[in-house]
Amino acid sequence: MNTLRIRDLTLGFKGWSGTVEVLHGISLHIGRGERVALVGESGSGKSVTARIVLGLLQSLRSTRLSGLVEFEGRDLSKLSERERHALRGTKMSMIFQDPTSSLNPVYPILTQFHEVLRRADPAINLTGARARAEKALADVSITDPSRALDSYPFQLSGGMNQRVMIAMALANDPSLLIADEPGTALDVTVQAQTLRLMREQVERHGTSVLFISHNLGVVREFADRVYVIYKGRIAEQGPTAALFEDPRHPYTRALLDAVPRITGDGIPEIEDASDAYFAPTEVHEGYGEPEGAA
Amino acid sequence: MTHPLLSLRAVSKTFHSGGREVKAVDNVSFDVAEGECLAVVGESGSGKSTIANMILGIYPQTLGEIAFKGAALPGRRDLAHRRAIQLVQQNPLSSLNPRRTIGASLRLALDVHGIGEKAGRAERTGQLLEEVGLPADFRTRPPAALSGGQRQRVAIARALACQSELVVLDEPTSALDVLVQARVLKLLADLRKSRGLTYLFITHDLSVVRNIADRVAVFEKGRLVEIGPTASVFEAPTHAYTRRLISAVPVVTVAEAALRQRLTEDADAHA
Ligand SMILES: Nc1ncnc2c1ncn2[C@@H]1O[C@H](COP(=O)(O)OP(=O)(O)OP(=O)(O)O)[C@@H](O)[C@H]1O
Ligand SMILES: Nc1ncnc2c1ncn2[C@@H]1O[C@H](COP(=O)(O)OP(=O)(O)OP(=O)(O)O)[C@@H](O)[C@H]1O
Ligand SMILES: [Mg+2]
Ligand SMILES: [Mg+2]
Numbered sequence: 001m002n003t004l005r006i007r008d009l010t011l012g013f014k015g016w017s018g019t020v021e022v023l024h025g026i027s028l029h030i031g032r033g034e035r036v037a038l039v040g041e042s043g044s045g046k047s048v049t050a051r052i053v054l055g056l057l058q059s060l061r062s063t064r065l066s067g068l069v070e071f072e073g074r075d076l077s078k079l080s081e082r083e084r085h086a087l088r089g090t091k092m093s094m095i096f097q098d099p100t101s102s103l104n105p106v107y108p109i110l111t112q113f114h115e116v117l118r119r120a121d122p123a124i125n126l127t128g129a130r131a132r133a134e135k136a137l138a139d140v141s142i143t144d145p146s147r148a149l150d151s152y153p154f155q156l157s158g159g160m161n162q163r164v165m166i167a168m169a170l171a172n173d174p175s176l177l178i179a180d181e182p183g184t185a186l187d188v189t190v191q192a193q194t195l196r197l198m199r200e201q202v203e204r205h206g207t208s209v210l211f212i213s214h215n216l217g218v219v220r221e222f223a224d225r226v227y228v229i230y231k232g233r234i235a236e237q238g239p240t241a242a243l244f245e246d247p248r249h250p251y252t253r254a255l256l257d258a259v260p261r262i263t264g265d266g267i268p269e270i271e272d273a274s275d276a277y278f279a280p281t282e283v284h285e286g287y288g289e290p291e292g293a294a
Numbered sequence: 295m296t297h298p299l300l301s302l303r304a305v306s307k308t309f310h311s312g313g314r315e316v317k318a319v320d321n322v323s324f325d326v327a328e329g330e331c332l333a334v335v336g337e338s339g340s341g342k343s344t345i346a347n348m349i350l351g352i353y354p355q356t357l358g359e360i361a362f363k364g365a366a367l368p369g370r371r372d373l374a375h376r377r378a379i380q381l382v383q384q385n386p387l388s389s390l391n392p393r394r395t396i397g398a399s400l401r402l403a404l405d406v407h408g409i410g411e412k413a414g415r416a417e418r419t420g421q422l423l424e425e426v427g428l429p430a431d432f433r434t435r436p437p438a439a440l441s442g443g444q445r446q447r448v449a450i451a452r453a454l455a456c457q458s459e460l461v462v463l464d465e466p467t468s469a470l471d472v473l474v475q476a477r478v479l480k481l482l483a484d485l486r487k488s489r490g491l492t493y494l495f496i497t498h499d500l501s502v503v504r505n506i507a508d509r510v511a512v513f514e515k516g517r518l519v520e521i522g523p524t525a526s527v528f529e530a531p532t533h534a535y536t537r538r539l540i541s542a543v544p545v546v547t548v549a550e551a552a553l554r555q556r557l558t559e560d561a562d563a564h565a
Contacts, residue, residue, distance in 0.1 A: 013439070042443030042471045097442045097469065100388045143339075150312040158384045158465070159338025159498075181442065184468035185384065187338045187498050188542040214443075214471050217501075217544030244546065258472040260479075260501040262543055262550045264528065267483065267505050270476045 001073050002290065003176050003208035004030040004053065009067035011048055011057070011232075019064060022048055024232040026067075027289045030176070033206040035199075037219040037240070039255070040229035046212045047097055050178045053210070054094055055084030072175065089119045093174040097181045097212075099161040102168075103153045109133075109164055110149040113171070120172040136167040141193045158185035166194055173205050180212045195222050216259050220244055225287065228252045230277050238284025248284075250276035297364030298325035299492050300349065300460060305358035307344050318344040319355070320516035326460070331486065331493040333503040333524070335539070336513030342496045343384055346462045349494070350381045362460070377407045380453040384464040384496075389449055390437040396423070396448050397433030400455055407456045422451040427477055442469040450478065454485060462494045467502065479506055500543050504528055512536045528553075537561040 011023040023045045030036045038046050051057045053069060059081055069076045071092065076084065088094075096102040104112060113136075114129040124132075130149065137145035140163040153161050162185045169177060179198070183191040195218065201207050213219050219226060219240070226243045228236040228251065236249035247253045254277070258268045307319040319341040326332045334342050348355045351371040360367050367375065383389040390399055400419040404410060410418055420430030426447040437445055446469045453461055463482075467475045483506065485491055497503060503510055503524065510527045512520040512535065520533040531537045541558040545551055 040471060042469070042474050043441040044471075047441060098385065100385060147312065147314055147316070155309070155311050157339040157343060163338075181469060185338065185465060185498065187336065188500065188539060188544070190338050191498075191544075192542050214469070214475070215499075215544065216472065217546050220546060221544050255472060256546065258476045259546050260472070260476070260499075260505045261547060262501045262504050262528070262540070262545055263547075263553055264504040264525065267479045268476050270473055270480070 002029045002031050002070075003034075003072060004028075004210065005068070005070040005290070006049070006053070007068040007070075007289070009049070009052065009069065010065070011045070011052065012064040014062045014064060022232050026229070026232070026234060028227050028234070028237070029290055030208045030210060032175075032208055033202055035202060035209045035211060035222060035224045037211045037213060037223035037226045038229060039213060039216065039219055039226060040235070040251075041231065042214075044229045045232045046229060047180055050094065050180055050210065050212060053176075053178060054088055054092060055079075055081075058084070089116060090172050091174055092176045092178070093169040093172065094178040095162075095165050095169045095180060095182045097184075099153065099158070099165055102165055103161060105153055108150055108152055109156075113149065113164075113168060116168045116171055132171070133167070136171055137164065139197055140164075140167050141190050142167075159187065159190060162186060163190070163194065166197070170197070170201055173201075174207060175205075176208050176210070177201070178210045178212070181214065182211075183213070183215065183218060191218065198222075216244075216256065228255065233278070234281045235277070235279070236282040236284075238282075238287045242284050246284075248282040250274060250279055252282070297361070299328040299330075299363060300326040300494070301361045302345070302349075303359045303361070305345075305348065305355045305360060307341070307348060307353075308356045317516055319348075321358070322513075322516075322518045323358075324511055324518060324521055326492060326494060328459075328492055329486070329490055330509065331495055331507050333507035333510045334494060334496045334513065335498065335500060335503060335510060336519075337515065337535075338498070340513040341516040342513060343464055346381060346464050346494070346496060349460075349462055350379060351375070373407070377456050378459045380456055380458040380461045382449050382453045382461065382463045382466045390445060392437055394436070395433060396435055396437065396440070399437075399448070400433075400452055403452050403455045409456060418455075422455055423448070425454070425481060426451045427474055443471065443474060446470060447474075447478065450482075457489075458491070460492045460494065462496070464496045465498070466495070468497070468499065475502070482506070500528075500540060501545075512539070531557070534561065534564060537564070 007027050009023055009026045012019040012021045057063050113133040117124050117129050134145040137148055142148050142163055223240045226240050227234055230251045235251045247256050303323050305322045309316040309318055354369045397419045404415045419433055423430050423432055428447055507524045510524050514535045520536050537557050541554050
């Protein structure tokens with residue numbers, strides 16, 4: 001059974017001037033212990049897809065949703081708001097793109113970490129939480145975990161807050177981890193360390209990862225499979241190595257050509273967006289979507 | 295004698311939190327010449343954003359002097375300084391007022407600094423959005439209805455709205471896909487030329503630095519460990535931390551992997 005299966009997902013936002021269609025039928029799946037990357041255009045629908053999986057958009061009045069989202073074989077639309085809430089932070093966890101949307105500015109990190117641990121272990125006290133949190137922060141290369149725990153988010157650097165979120169997201173051994181741009185504020189050595197940590201987590205607990213990133217170098221090093229998304233449609237999907245060596249979709253090619261090189265050839269020349277970017281999905285051999293009993 | 299546009303002399307910043315002292319910036323000196331793009335890279339938590347905040351006058355330095363055009367910057371900035379030195383914050387969500395539409399936020403920046411004729415300002419907000427590759431009708435949306443990368447571009451548009459001289463950019467392109475990133479970097483490069491802007495460009499993306507910066511400053515634990523022209527820092531880094539940094543960059547091409555390999559071997563040889 002796949003940990004996550006999404007089929008023909010569409011999403012629109014209703015506003016005064018009609019509905020804005022954001023997702024036009026996305027299908028993807030993540031097997032147990034698989035690391036799957038979702039890469040693509042800014043504004044193409046990566047974060048909203050993640051929020052739908054977490055059950056955060058279902059209850060908004062302005063959203064129009066259709067399609068199937070199945071977590072460990074359970075259709076999310078058949079769960080109550082309470083059941084969806086119970087999954088969040090325990091079996092599913094998320095590292096948000098923007099730390100301000102998941103760290104509360106008015107509580108010290110320790111209080112927030114305690115909350116997270118209590119979701120899975122309601123009996124844990126502050127002393128117990130402190131011990132576990134210190135260990136978890138040391139794992140993400142925070143040099144003085146005890147200072148970090150006694151700090152408010154504004155007293156920590158951007159990268160320290162990001163690492164706090166990564167540590168919190170892994171704390172309850174989720175079966176699905178959604179990481180939305182987890183490394184943007186990390187220097188490359190710390191980033192390599194956090195990727196190692198996530199990889200260990202995957203191996204130890206069979207965690208599945210949905211990894212959203214604009215950093216194609218990181219995706220190449222971390223993911224088993226990649227989905228490329230353009231304006232709410234999947235453009236290309238396949239195993240990481242094949243996709244980087246043999247990009248087939250015009251949008252994927254344009255994306256790979258636009259990566260700045262560390263060897264220094266100047267900022268890449270960008271052509272205007274082309275209608276060819278709307279070409280049908282390219283699927284690499286043997287990497288299509290499973291047929292489920294949908 | 296001409297002065298550098300910005301100069302830091304023996305600047306330190308110590309924070310006190312929870313009964314402890316944190317030396318965030320430790321005796322740092324460097325200059326930024328007019329028209330230059332200086333990249334600031336380094337360890338997470340090494341004091342980069344703290345330096346940005348002191349240059350902006352968000353809080354004062356503990357020791358040392360920060361001078362703009364040869365004159366020490368006062369603790370409390372007047373409107374002229376606030377216009378001359380602009381910041382694009384690391385966190386675009388927290389820098390945009392959630393209750394204001396995007397258009398109103400941009401409009402406010404134009405009003406505060408009295409940019410352009412009053413009658414043309416509403417239209418100008420639309421142009422600013424288009425310059426960073428967003429549709430003009432995003433004016434009517436609140437920040438929550440934008441993706442991460444779209445918000446980041448609004449923050450850039452706002453900093454460019456004012457006729458500033460020095461722009462401090464803290465991770466300005468980290469939330470952008472590489473196509474949009476290339477476009478925004480081109481825009482920044484063009485504006486630098488046409489308006490004679492000066493950039494202090496803080497980022498973890500060394501591949502971006504390699505292609506846009508004139509010089510690079512490398513920070514570790516609050517200290518400036520290396521500063522020099524971009525090509526020489528990348529091809530022949532002198533400090534061990536710089537070598538470690540460059541050899542950890544995730545890359546996509548074979549040529550890049552070869553450069554990284556060479557630096558890793560150098561690093562091992564020096565160790
Ligand atoms: N509440 C909303 N109302 C209207 N449109 C919205 C709303 N939330 C998001 N959108 C739009 O939906 C699209 C997808 O947004 P999403 O945040 O998923 O993008 P993304 O792929 O994560 O982009 P980025 O890489 O920039 O973070 C964007 O064009 C955005 O403007
Ligand atoms: N207001 C504050 N109060 C206490 N400590 C602070 C405060 N602001 C920053 N610090 C501390 O100063 C140090 C430097 O932080 P800074 O935000 O400048 O790092 P940075 O180089 O920008 O890191 P990153 O790359 O992660 O964004 C960190 O140890 C941080 O915890
Ligand atoms: Mg996003
Ligand atoms: Mg910072």
